[in-house]
Amino acid sequence: MGDLELKGETSMKYVSLLAAVLLFLAACGGNHEYAPKPRGYYRIAFPKKEYQGYAAGCPYAFTYPKYAFIEPDKKRGAKPCWINMQFPRFNATLHLSYQPITSKKEFNQLVEDARTFAFKHTVKATSIDEGIIHYADKKVYGIYYTIDGNAASSAQFFLTDSVHNYIRGALYFNTEPRLDSIQPVRGAKPCWINMQFPRFNATLHLSYQPITSKKEFNQLVEDARTFAFKHTVKATSIDEGIIHYADKKVYGIYYTIDGNAASSAQFFLTDSVHNYIRGALYFNTEPRLDSIQPVLSFIKQDMAVMIKSFKWK
Incomplete structure (x- = not known):
């Protein structure tokens, strides 16, 4: 050489x-x-945090930001009460899929499926952390998966009352992820x-x-x-x-x-x-994950608000 x-x-x-x-x-x-200087990111003008309620004929209700909009999931195979929360300003989608629980066996399978879907990103993720969701007063329980690295989905979770209702969420940025x-x-x-x-x-x-x-x-x-x-x-x-x-x-x-x-x-x-x-x-x-990281953090705050406000009807 x-x-x-x-x-x-x-x-x-x-x-x-x-x-x-x-x-x-x-x-x-x-x-x-x-003096330490933080890594620079592209300038992003974030909208003001304002929220509104969602309760549209499905067995759940929650709060979501006003700069997002909700539409039915129109993909083939979508079921009733499957919805997409669109963040057009950030080119991101939070996919929400609802499933009624009909048996203990089905409930256990849904919980295992949520973990399987999250850990399918292990190949490109640098880490996947699990956090417990527990709001006993509203009978809302679940697990939140934080997926770091060059994975397609940045965050996933499921919520359930453990008896009748189950919903799973997955956040995707509609660009090629690149850490x-x-x-x-x-x-x-x-x-x-x-x-x-x-x-x-x-x-x-x-x-x-x-x-x-x-x-x-x-x-x-x-x-x-x-x-x-x-x-x-x-x-x-x-x-x-x-x-x-x-x-x-x-x-x-x-x-x-x-x-x-x-x-x-x-x-x-x-x-x-x-x-x-x-x-x-x-x-x-092409967009890279470090350039959308502020957006990801911003939307994760909204997801936290949504999860905290979640309740079964």
Whole structure:
């Protein structure tokens, strides 16, 4: 594997990027104090939280936000009292499917089905957490599944009175889910920034990590390679080039990702002792989960209000 070589016009673009990153590394790598800055998200103007009641001839009633609307589920095989709560502003749908309970055996199967449907997302989810729903005064019980990661559904739940009524909910964003692969853990850290290229509709995500041990350093290097090669499915090729500037103690690997992959280029830089930074370039042509995460959190609040207000008729 030879030293990193980039030619022609492409060379100038990437050299400019690399120069900017080196300045950034110099700024963050010193011993001076710095203030944590949260990871940036696309600006979203959220509507005011206002709610209304729903009770339309089905054996349940609840409260839902005024910026959503409800329509019958029109898909083939839909049953009575199956409805969809649409969030047009956020391109999201909360699917609600009601089922009367006719036996203890059927009830147990419905509860198991809810868990099965939630955990079908295990392949792409980074975690699936279960939370108990318990409102004994209204005879409303259930489980809420929080599904993190690059899964199709972000949240699911079921509600029941354990005797007569059962309803299941599943939240979907009507876009291709894509978790930002450069964020191994949720929450921004100091010196994590996004370099925006508005003219090219592109973003270079930069995440800095101080090195605290040899073991951690080795893991960071391995993570960089793992994140780059996660694009193997859609990439036509992924090439590695050595970055080596001994006079500045800057070393690393540059990954050129060709093809129809979400990220076009990734790299990491390090002094091998104290500092490590990773970069990932994305052209913003498709939505990613990190860009809809604020929307997801916003709608989850509404789901919590709906669940808390839920009652059987």
